[in-house]
Amino acid sequence: MSVTATMVKELRERTGAGMMECKKALTETAGDLDQAIELMRKQGLAKADKKAGRVAAEGRVVVQRDATGSAAIAIEVNCETDFVGGGDEFQTFANLVAEAALAAAPVDLDALLALSLPSGASVDERRREMVAKIGENIAVRRFEHLARRGDVFGLYSHGSRIGVVVDLKGGDEALARDIAMHIAASRPLCISPDEVPADLVAKEREIFEAQARESGKPEEIIQKMVDGRVRKYLSEVALVGQPFVKDADQTVGQRLKQAGAQVMRFVRLEVGEGVEKKTENFAEEVMAQVRGG
Secondary structure, X not given: OOOOHHHHHHHHHHHOOOHHHHHHHHHHOOXXXXXXXXXXXHHHHHHHHHHOOOOOOEEEEEEEEOOOOOEEEEEEEEEOOHHHHOOHHHHHHHHHHHHHHHHHOXXXXXXXXXXXXXXXXXXHHHHHHHHHHXXXXXXXXEEEEEEOOOOEEEEEEEOOOEEEEEEEEOXXXXXXXXXXXXXXXXXXXXXXXXXXXXXXXXXXHHHHHHHHHOOOOOHHHHHHHHHHHHHHHHHHHEHXXXXXXXXXXXXXXXXXXXXXXXXXXXEEXXXXXXXXXXXXXXXXXXXXXXXXX
């Protein structure tokens, strides 16, 4: 059976794949449209598996809360380039994944990937389909589902790259959003100094001590210098000790106390945070190919 332009057009509309890929699938299945779709899905899964090891450090962070304000989600979905990350298809996928996770409160990433989307496909099936179509590795990297402990959630998105959710007791939604905005800008590690991990404090103390000893001052003075620097470090990395971004004359802790409010917890996700990005050197890549013949 000959493959017509109309058949190719219909397959393209149903799969979103390229013209040559559609024509090849129809030729291999003797023009059977359903079999061609099944073949392309199988090939797509294989493509997705091959691309799974490629670094995906672009993408978007989505933050959402449910209609009642009793639950919120922060989720990071990655791709390889900002071009794809800014595309409508990728953004729609990220939003749909966030909505599904918000409603279902999955216990882990595997459970999230198994959730069904409105199309009927699972999150992972749709992800694989997009990998095959777009040609980039796409990954749902991490998420945090929060059931409200305080009185109100504050959500803030800085473009699509940083997303923050704050669970606030006391205060109001405007204050919660202001605190979320502050967290996006100032990157605190935790809420209060006593929550900073002990191993991190010990590491910083060791560095401060080595620096202080270069001064040649007596041991007693050195220890006072180190203690002072540790206190300063703790105030800088803990939310309540940081100067408030909307009023640098007071700390976040002072602003919260003024409003009779308390941050119960917060989540801050930034696209690609902690992912080692591959540095492309195209000149070296071309030369390696030339040398390889």
